[in-house]
Amino acid sequence: MAETQPILTLDDLPAEAVEGRAVFVRVDFNVPIKDQKVLDATRIVGALPTIRTLLERGAFPVLGSHRGRPKGHFDPALSLLPVAKELEHRLGAPVAFCRNAIGEQALGAVRALTNKQRGSGVLLLENLRFHAGEKANDPEFVAELSKLADCYVNDAFGTAHRAHASTVGLAAASKHKAAGALLEREVGILGGLLASPKRPFLAILGGAKISGKLETMQSLVETADRLAVGGGMANTLLAASGHAMAASLVEVDLLDTARNIINRCKERSVELILPADLVVTESLSEEQASPPTVRTLSQASLASGEMAVDIGPLSQQAIAQAIASSATVFWNGPLGVFEVPPFDAGSVAIAEALSACEGFTAVGGGETVAAVNAAGGASSINHISTGGGASLELLAAKPLPGVEALRKGAAS
Numbered sequence: 246m247a248e249t250q251p252i253l254t255l256d257d258l259p260a261e262a263v264e265g266r267a268v269f270v271r272v273d274f275n276v277p278i279k280d281q282k283v284l285d286a287t288r289i290v291g292a293l294p295t296i297r298t299l300l301e302r303g304a305f306p307v308l309g310s311h312r313g314r315p316k317g318h319f320d321p322a323l324s325l326l327p328v329a330k331e332l333e334h335r336l337g338a339p340v341a342f343c344r345n346a347i348g349e350q351a352l353g354a355v356r357a358l359t360n361k362q363r364g365s366g367v368l369l370l371e372n373l374r375f376h377a378g379e380k381a382n383d384p385e386f387v388a389e390l391s392k393l394a395d396c397y398v399n400d401a402f403g404t405a406h407r408a409h410a411s412t413v414g415l416a417a418a419s420k421h422k423a424a425g426a427l428l429e430r431e432v433g434i435l436g437g438l439l440a441s442p443k444r445p446f447l448a449i450l451g452g453a454k455i456s457g458k459l460e461t462m463q464s465l466v467e468t469a470d471r472l473a474v475g476g477g478m479a480n481t482l483l484a485a486s487g488h489a490m491a492a493s494l495v496e497v498d499l500l501d502t503a504r505n506i507i508n509r510c511k512e513r514s515v516e517l518i519l520p521a522d523l524v525v526t527e528s529l530s531e532e533q534a535s536p537p538t539v540r541t542l543s544q545a546s547l548a549s550g551e552m553a554v555d556i557g558p559l560s561q562q563a564i565a566q567a568i569a570s571s572a573t574v575f576w577n578g579p580l581g582v583f584e585v586p587p588f589d590a591g592s593v594a595i596a597e598a599l600s601a602c603e604g605f606t607a608v609g610g611g612e613t614v615a616a617v618n619a620a621g622g623a624s625s626i627n628h629i630s631t632g633g634g635a636s637l638e639l640l641a642a643k644p645l646p647g648v649e650a651l652r653k654g655a656a657s
Contacts, residue, residue: 250652252432253423255298255398257653262396262421264303265363267355269394270295270425271411271647273401273631274310274328274369283331287614288403290335291631295400295425296367300338303363307355307393308332309346309370309411310401317377329369339366346370347389355393379410387414400425402432403632405647406639416650424651427631432648434607434628435639439468443572443605449564449595451476452578452610455499460641461577466509471571473518473564475556475580475591482507482519491547492527518567522557523547529554529585539587555581556591565598572604577637579612589616596620609636 262268272292277284292308299306313323326342333340343354351370358368373379378386387410397419399405404412405428416422424432438446448469450462455478465472474482477494484495485503496503510517521543527550528537541557556564560580568574580595582588593616599606600622608617609630617623630636639645649655 250654252429252648252651253653254429255295255423255426258396258398258421258423260302263299265359266304266396267307267359267394268299268304268396268398269390269415269419270299270306270308271397271399271401271404271415272308272310272425273403274308274325274332275312275403276328278327281327283327286331286335287629288631289328289332291427292400292425293336295398295427296336298426299398300364300367304396305355305358305361305363306367307358307370308367309373309390311374311379311404311411312372313374315372315374317374317380319375320372323372323375325369325372332367332369336367341366341368342371343368344371346373346376347386347392351393373409373411380407382408382410382414384414386410387418390415391418395420397422398425399423399647399651400427401647402428402630402635404635405431405632405645406635406643408646412647413650416647417656422651424648428648428651430628431630431632431636432639435609435630435636438573438575438607439464439640439642442468445470445571446573447471447473447567447571447575449473449475449568449574449576449580450478450578451576451580451592451613453477453494455481455496455503458578458637459499459502460643461637462506463509464641465575466506466513466515469515471516471518471567472510473567475520475560475564475595476578478578479520479556479580480553482517486519489546490553491549491551493525493547493551493553516567518563520553520556520560521563522559523553524555524557524581524588524591525551525553527551529582554585555588561591561594561598564595568595568598568602571602574599574602574604574606575640576606576608577610577613577633579616583612583616589619592616593620596622600625609633
């Protein structure tokens with residue numbers, strides 16, 4: 246079956262399809278920009294190995310990416326022009342920029358690129374989502390993109406869960422196709438967490454709602470040896486266990502589901518680590534005459550009007566101990582209201598514990614990565630995923646359209 250087949254990699258591309266030829270590379274350059282400056286170049290740096298490999302093989306990489314949600318229309322605030330400048334700096338090679346992703350302007354830019362010395366330059370196209378056909382996987386838009394190159398490489402794991410023109414349609418329309426180094430690594434590592442993790446395997450999940458990660462949580466309950474939950478997700482599990490959560494965020498419609506998860510952990514002897522203590526307050530609003538009272542409860546029993554906003558020191562210690570004694574750890578989602586200090590303390594503490602872990606560590610999700618960076622431990626993490634939604638869907642054992650399109654034997 247197609248889903249059991251390995252994905253095509255750069256090593257599968259024949260030399261004649263690469264050397265001296267334009268190669269369309271779907272990258273994920275959806276990066277934050279302010280005042281025409283890239284604020285976080287993590288995704289750009291992540292794409293460099295694939296770009297450099299293609300350059301070394303004499304190819305002319307033609308890069309396509311989205312940025313933001315322009316809804317099919319040109320939006321100068323979401324232009325990729327600042328990315329071209331940052332990429333040129335990081336790559337140490339010329340990067341041309343085309344102000345359109347298709348049409349004569351794009352074709353002319355590709356011709357100009359391929360007239361250069363082989364392996365000497367890169368072309369970045371303007372935001373693919375300036376065209377409605379990108380998200381719609383419109384055949385006409387796919388046909389326009391396919392005019393740019395016969396060879397296709399997808400290195401955008403962050404959009405691999407989307408069936409868009411540049412992630413699925415172009416893969417099917419291309420004579421030669423492959424996964425880039427970043428995509429190959431993401432699929433290999435995260436897929437390995439489900440298939441054959443070194444044990445004990447600890448999964449840490451946080452964030453506001455169980456509903457956003459329900460399938461991932463249910464999948465990890467079947468795979469992990471330990472499951473630690475914090476943030477708003479823990480509130481619903483605590484409420485399902487009989488604790489009074491007062492004004493805390495609780496998904497009342499998922500209480501039965503939460504009970505099923507708790508029971509399944511018991512059935513599989515999965516150690517479920519819920520907060521033993523909570524940091525609580527009556528308000529997160531800064532527009533008050535006096536700051537709200539903040540206290541730490543040793544038990545999950547809140548007074549009327551209080552809400553849980555972070556895990557307390559006992560909970561931090563329990564998760565840190567589980568991290569220290571685990572051979573594999575995956576973490577996605579903050580364990581408190583991370584964006585409002587000091588309620589980021591629990592997440593930062595767990596990030597510090599993770600950076601000291603001797604086992605294999607992997608993290609995913611923007612705020613989770615931010616916590617790791619705040620703790621100064623990013624260099625100690627074995628794998629920092631570039632895809633939040635994609636990583637969750639992969640760990641939920643759901644097929645990713647952008648990956649399935651690159652399976653050996655997939656239709657072309």
